[in-house]
Amino acid sequence: MSEFISTTIPKFTSVFSSIGLFFLVLAVLFAIAGRANGKKARPIALVIFLAPALILLFAGLIIPAIRTLLFSFMNPDSNGWVGFDNYYWMTQDPNIRTIMVNTILWILVVPIFTAALGLLLAIMLDRIKHESIPKSLLFMPMAISFVGASIIFKFVYEYNEPDEVQIGLLSTIVKFLGATPSDWMLSKPLNTFLLMIIYVWTQMGFGMVILSAAIKAVPSDIVEASSLDGASGWRLFRNITFPMIKGTFIVVLATGVVGALKVFDIVRTMTGGNFSTNVLANEMYSQVFVQFDTGKGSALAIVLFLLVTPILVFNIQSLRKERAHS
Amino acid sequence: MSNLKIANHNPGRKLFSSKIATVVVWVTTVIWTIPTLGLLVTSFKGDKDIVNEPWWVSLFNPKFTLSSYKGVLFGGDSESLSTGILPYFINSIAITLPATIFPIVIATMAAYALAWIRFRGSDFIFFFIFALQIVPLQMSLIPLLLLFTGGAHIGSVTVFPALGIAGDFAGIWLPHTMFALPLAIYLLHNFIASLPRDLMEAAHVDGANHFKVFRMIVLPLSIPGIAAIAIFQFLWVWNDLLVALTFASGTEEVAPINSKLASLVGQYGSGYTQLSAGAFITIAVPLIVFFSLQRYFVRGLLAGSVK
Numbered sequence: 001m002s003e004f005i006s007t008t009i010p011k012f013t014s015v016f017s018s019i020g021l022f023f024l025v026l027a028v029l030f031a032i033a034g035r036a037n038g039k040k041a042r043p044i045a046l047v048i049f050l051a052p053a054l055i056l057l058f059a060g061l062i063i064p065a066i067r068t069l070l071f072s073f074m075n076p077d078s079n080g081w082v083g084f085d086n087y088y089w090m091t092q093d094p095n096i097r098t099i100m101v102n103t104i105l106w107i108l109v110v111p112i113f114t115a116a117l118g119l120l121l122a123i124m125l126d127r128i129k130h131e132s133i134p135k136s137l138l139f140m141p142m143a144i145s146f147v148g149a150s151i152i153f154k155f156v157y158e159y160n161e162p163d164e165v166q167i168g169l170l171s172t173i174v175k176f177l178g179a180t181p182s183d184w185m186l187s188k189p190l191n192t193f194l195l196m197i198i199y200v201w202t203q204m205g206f207g208m209v210i211l212s213a214a215i216k217a218v219p220s221d222i223v224e225a226s227s228l229d230g231a232s233g234w235r236l237f238r239n240i241t242f243p244m245i246k247g248t249f250i251v252v253l254a255t256g257v258v259g260a261l262k263v264f265d266i267v268r269t270m271t272g273g274n275f276s277t278n279v280l281a282n283e284m285y286s287q288v289f290v291q292f293d294t295g296k297g298s299a300l301a302i303v304l305f306l307l308v309t310p311i312l313v314f315n316i317q318s319l320r321k322e323r324a325h326s
Numbered sequence: 327m328s329n330l331k332i333a334n335h336n337p338g339r340k341l342f343s344s345k346i347a348t349v350v351v352w353v354t355t356v357i358w359t360i361p362t363l364g365l366l367v368t369s370f371k372g373d374k375d376i377v378n379e380p381w382w383v384s385l386f387n388p389k390f391t392l393s394s395y396k397g398v399l400f401g402g403d404s405e406s407l408s409t410g411i412l413p414y415f416i417n418s419i420a421i422t423l424p425a426t427i428f429p430i431v432i433a434t435m436a437a438y439a440l441a442w443i444r445f446r447g448s449d450f451i452f453f454f455i456f457a458l459q460i461v462p463l464q465m466s467l468i469p470l471l472l473l474f475t476g477g478a479h480i481g482s483v484t485v486f487p488a489l490g491i492a493g494d495f496a497g498i499w500l501p502h503t504m505f506a507l508p509l510a511i512y513l514l515h516n517f518i519a520s521l522p523r524d525l526m527e528a529a530h531v532d533g534a535n536h537f538k539v540f541r542m543i544v545l546p547l548s549i550p551g552i553a554a555i556a557i558f559q560f561l562w563v564w565n566d567l568l569v570a571l572t573f574a575s576g577t578e579e580v581a582p583i584n585s586k587l588a589s590l591v592g593q594y595g596s597g598y599t600q601l602s603a604g605a606f607i608t609i610a611v612p613l614i615v616f617f618s619l620q621r622y623f624v625r626g627l628l629a630g631s632v633k
Contacts, residue, residue, distance in 0.1 A: 004409070007578075008416050014495060015420045019427055026431070034537040042443065045536040049439035052432045053507055054451075059473070060504025061458055064466030071468060121354060127347035134355040136620060141358070143616040143623070144609045145565030147588045151605040152361045154591065155368055155381075167380045169364060201358070209624060262462060265567040269588050284464055285568070294468055301464040312460045 065305075071298035078294045086299035099278050102192055106263060106279060109193070111256025113200045118207025118252060123237070125208070126215050135212070139205035146202065146265030153198045154270065157184045170194075188276040195277060198266050203259060207252040214248040215241065247318055254315040261308050280304050362609075369394050369602040377598065394603035409578055411586060411604050418564060418582040418611075420495055421574075425502035425563045430556050432503065433510035434518070438544050440511070441519035442526060443536060452515060458508040467572050470501055474573070493575045498582075501573055502563050510555055517551035518544060550622075557619060558626030561612055583608050 033044045075082050090096045121138065125131045141149060158168030159181055166172045171181035185191050218241055226240050242249075264281035267273055273282045280300060288297030367381040370390040379387075401410035440452045474497050521544065529539045545552075563569075570585040587604050616623050 004412060007413060011416055011420045011495070015423055018424055018496070018499075022424075022428060022431070030537045030541070034535050037535075041535060042445075046439055046443050046445060049435045049443065049536070049540075050451075053436035053455075053511060056432065056500075056504045057455065057458060057507055060470060060501065061461050061466055061508070064469035064473075065461050067469035067472075068465050121351060124347035124351045127344045128351055129344075129348075131351075134351050136617075137355050138358050139624065140613065140616060141362070143561065143612040144362075145567070145584050145612070147567055147584050147591075148565075148605050148609040151587065151591060151601055152365045155364055155602065156361050165378060165380065167377065169360070169380075169382075172380060201361070204358075262464075265588070268567070269591050281464060281568075285571070288468055289572070298468060301462070301468075305460075305462055305465050308462055309460050316456075316459060 068298045068301050071294050072302045074295050074298075076291075076293040076295050082295065086295045089296060090299065090303070095278065096283070098276050099280055099283050102276070102278060103261065103280050105189075105192060106196065106199075106260040107257045110196050110199055110203075110260040110263075111253045113196075114204050114256045115207050115249060115252040117200070117204050119211050119249060121204075121208045122211035122215055125212050135209070139209055141202040142205045144202060146198070146263075147269050149198050149202045150266050150269035153194075153201070157194060159183045185271055185277075186275050191271065191275055192277050195266050195270055198270070199259070199263060203256065206255070210248055211245060211252060214245040218244045247321075251315055251318050254311050254318075257311050258308055258315065261304065261311075280307075365602055365605060369599075369606045371599070371602075373599050394599040395607075398600040398603040398607070411583060411600075411607065413578040414581055414583040414586040415607065417495075417574075417578075417580055418584065418608075421498050421502075421570075421580075421582050422560055422563045424495070424499045425506075426556055426560045428499060429503040429506035429510055429559060430552060433507055433514050433555075434545070434548065434552060435540070436507075436511050437514035437518050438536075438540050441515055442539075442544075455508050456512050459512065461508075463505055463568060466501075466505075467568070470504075471572060474500075493573075493577075493580060495580060498569065498573045498580065501569055502566070505569070506559050506562070510559065513555055514548070514551060518548055521547055553619075554622045554626035556626075557615060557622050561615065561623075561626075564612060 029048050033048050036044045071078050072086055073081055073083060125135060128134075144152070155167075156169045157171075158166075159171050160166055160168075162180060166175055166181060168181075168184075170184060174181045184194055222244075223236065223240060227236060231239060262281050263279055264285065267277055267279050267282045268285070271277045273279070273286065281304060284297050284300040284304065287293045287300060291297075364381050367385055370392070371379070371381065371384050372389070372391045372393055384390075398411050400412065436455075440448050440455075525543060526539060529543055534542070564582075565584060566582075567585055567588055570582050571588075574580040574582065574585065576585065576589060583604070587601070587608055590601055590604060
């Protein structure tokens with residue numbers, strides 16, 4: 001215990017002195033630069049307000065991204081050019097083929113399930129009393145890290161030998177239904193889908209909450225007018241409500257695609273990418289930090305970037321449009 | 327308001343009857359909550375029961391104990407966790423606080439400059455920062471790590487010395503700060519740019535400079551926006567695995583609890599009890615934030631969803 005205290009105090013000292021120093025530097029800068037007046041005052045203020053962010057963005061994002069692009073054309077140690085070898089390797093390596101198949105599965109299944117389930121629940125939440133309790137419980141998993149969610153589901157997917165007591169919920173249900181449970185994380189291709197469930201479990205609440213807000217924003221006089229015209233139930237939803245929330249629905253889908261492309265924590269925690277469950281982001285990490293091949297890792301990062309970019313551009317644009325309207 | 331009432335009473339609007347809706351929503355809610363409940367119950371079971379008795383059986387046969395928590399917090403016989411998980415929990419706090427405060431302050435300042443200190447090119451810079459949101463984390467990990475460990479060189483000329491902060495708290499604060507900026511600046515800019523122009527102009531007429539306006543007007547009025555984004559950033563850092571794995575070595579000096587937990591997965595037996603208690607300790611912090619600051623939390627998460 002005393003050892004714990006003696007290691008903890010320096011940690012907090014370093015944290016609070018860093019935060020203190022940070023604000024002290026800002027206060028001093030503000031005080032000194034605040035005295036400047038006349039023509040120089042504006043440019044000085046501009047530099048002090050903007051320069052820290054720009055320097056960090058250049059050092060942390062722009063230059064590294066360019067270097068990653070260069071590394072992707074270099075050998076494992078980044079000291080010789082290899083042309084497109086790292087990209088050619090991707091087309092030849094059978095593991096990468098598995099990864100690509102899995103990635104396609106992830107971007108097909110995950111967004112559809114998160115968005116569709118989110119929409120269904122959003123519609124139903126609109127219909128019930130006391131919606132806030134189920135809403136916050138359904139949204140709650142979004143607060144949990146993917147590592148935490150993976151551990152939660154590790155207990156759900158737990159498997160014991162058939163003659164032993166099953167302590168995993170999934171195995172128990174399967175046994176109850178009369179089938180034989182198996183070691184779920186080893187059963188391909190089911191294991192990939194079980195990993196997807198973890199993702200859907202954490203992210204569904206996001207779609208539900210924004211779709212719920214979108215449904216509530218549909219003007220009730222439009223709904224009323226069309227129901228007076230005889231539209232009801234499914235037809236009313238298909239012809240009136242859904243067209244008005246379509247934009248939001250597509251944003252939820254696109255967010256799901258980006259999330260599915262970047263998925264890393266779940267796969268790494270649950271299977272480490274083994275048993276044919278590997279995905280792009282995990283392979284990128286393994287190439288760099290396990291195989292120490294900066295070239296292949298960088299090439300994989302570039303592929304990830306190229307896949308994510310069009311969807312993110314679309315998503316950011318539609319979000320901006322939506323904000324402009326509201 | 328009366329319109330709304332009429333619409334709600336009008337059966338035509340209903341795609342599902344409210345009875346079916348109530349049943350479906352509550353059944354889904356129960357299904358959605360069961361996995362977390364399972365972890366919570368499991369974490370209060372003793373070493374022996376954890377592998378021999380399903381948690382829903384234990385629920386009706388309660389012999390709950392805090393032994394898992396004692397073991398995981400203060401360590402014990404397990405080699406993988408001899409010192410307990412408490413140091414990693416402290417590390418998470420030590421990482422998360424600065425990695426939330428630094429980017430939010432820097433982003434607020436930049437957002438103010440781009441919104442209210444107009445200059446030629448400010449629109450371009452804003453758009454550029456906005457566009458940087460598309461760069462995934464994976465694009466900068468390797469070069470940034472190389473920068474921290476080896477500095478930057480052009481040929482044999484050292485442009486930038488090795489920072490020597492790899493494996494240090496600062497070596498995790500810095501990447502988190504950098505990666506948070508594009509989204510935070512964009513969102514705060516939206517917020518700050520919509521503050522009333524008259525207020526700013528009146529302050530300048532009264533002789534206040536930009537620093538004073540920033541402190542006395544912009545900061546106080548931006549608190550709701552800043553709070554939502556700060557909560558999002560706090561959660562993002564607390565729940566992060568990739569940055570922690572890359573920039574923090576797995577040691578008890580710096581590694582956060584989330585990455586330690588990830589490394590504990592896959593150890594069976596006594597490791598299993600520790601896993602359940604450790605996981606619950608890790609997710610307790612975000613859950614407390616979630617339930618106590620729900621409104622800001624939802625707003626922040628929705629805004630940050632593009633990250």
